[in-house]
Amino acid sequence: MEKLIVHGGAPLKGVVDISGSKNSSLPILAATLLTRDTCTIRRVPDLSDTNYMVRILGELGAEVERASGVVVVKAENVASVAPYDLVRKMRASICVLGPLTGRLRQCTVSLPGGCVIGDRPVDLHLKGLEALGAEIKVDGGDISVDATQNFRGGPMNLMGKSGSTVLGTGNVMMAATLAKGITSIEGAAAEPEVEDLANFLIKMGAKIEGAGTNTITIEGVDQLHGAEHTVIPDRIEAGTFLCAGAMMGEGITLRRVNAAHMQTVLDALRQCGFTLTLGRDTISIAPNPSAKGFDLTTLCYPGFPTDMQAQFCALACAIGDTSTITETIFPQRFMHIAEMKRMGAQVDLEGATAKIRGGHPIKGAPVMASDLRASAALVLAGLLSQGKTEVNRLYHIDRGYEHLDDKLASLGAKVERMRE
């Protein structure tokens, strides 16, 4: 296992390129299973999660080639079973369920386990597939789908008690592209990654309207064909670098970003007092030593993203004021707090609300990465701290941030990757 050593206090300056979105790439790669033809996906970030998805496609029988951000998939024949050994390492493997249902009408996909950010049920994915006429059994940890008899479009509402589901909407949308008739999804997730997936499916010949809103309508077609697509910029990676720039920056610029996908995060930073300058595909952030605290609540898009909550906890440590952040999507997603407290951060957790008194010096310490975004927050806290922070279990970061250490180093951060 590797760890990241962060020597705190180095100012950040310069330009950094943002990678393609992890959370777009994963379902888009899965969607290539919907056709026998060749699909070419560009700007796929080099991450262990995308490598894992490429491996799953290969194990399911697709021919896959990958070279510098371009993944070419030809799934002439596809296996109908994705066993536990294949899917267990990544929860997002569940997004092969929709394409396999659409293409084969019958499949078995093992249930992914929970993870540290919550128990992460898939009931809404199954509810949506049932509304398409599929019979579903969950037995021995496997989901078995049989849609051979009555596979057709229909109305459904996928709103859950914590809001809409991103991968659930994607799964049902992918299956519905090949179901006869009209599918109407109310309570659909409006995240840009769902819209990006829909745009790829449309290039493959699918008929989809409303993606990017809470109502998506799909008119089923007989078959889909190959297509080329470039995934959108990673808005969460971009938000993480903006936090780094706000905390330690002497002026940093993000290139190859889409500010339209980041309005709530940009507004939150502006309200703290940071100056943002937007170009055609760039965002620059300037520091502000008298920035104000924030009071944020995570919500579905276009609300403040849960995937930025941990990084804003780190940002709050740098602001000489009190900030609060309430988590409504994954109320247990606060593993970073205990680790940040070990660095001397003044944080109280009351239920699903973190209250952070910032502006006090924090000190480097060995800390344990627990999940992707929590780990990113610990790296940010390390940049701010006095002394040396060791972020252990770096593999969490490599799941979702492309070459984070190299990108931070190019901005002037003192970071080194070492074996644990």
Ligand code: EPU
């Ligand atoms: N939920 C249900 N039932 C379901 C599905 C979800 O109750 O069948 C609940 C969840 O427990 C949660 C809420 O609905 O409370 C939202 O979960 P969602 O299904 O939207 O999460 P996801 O699709 O599994 C994606 C991202 C996550 C991100 C969430 C929320 C990918 C690969 N993952 O997960 O990203 O946090 O949406 O925006 O797209 C990350 O990148 O670090 C990450 C965890």
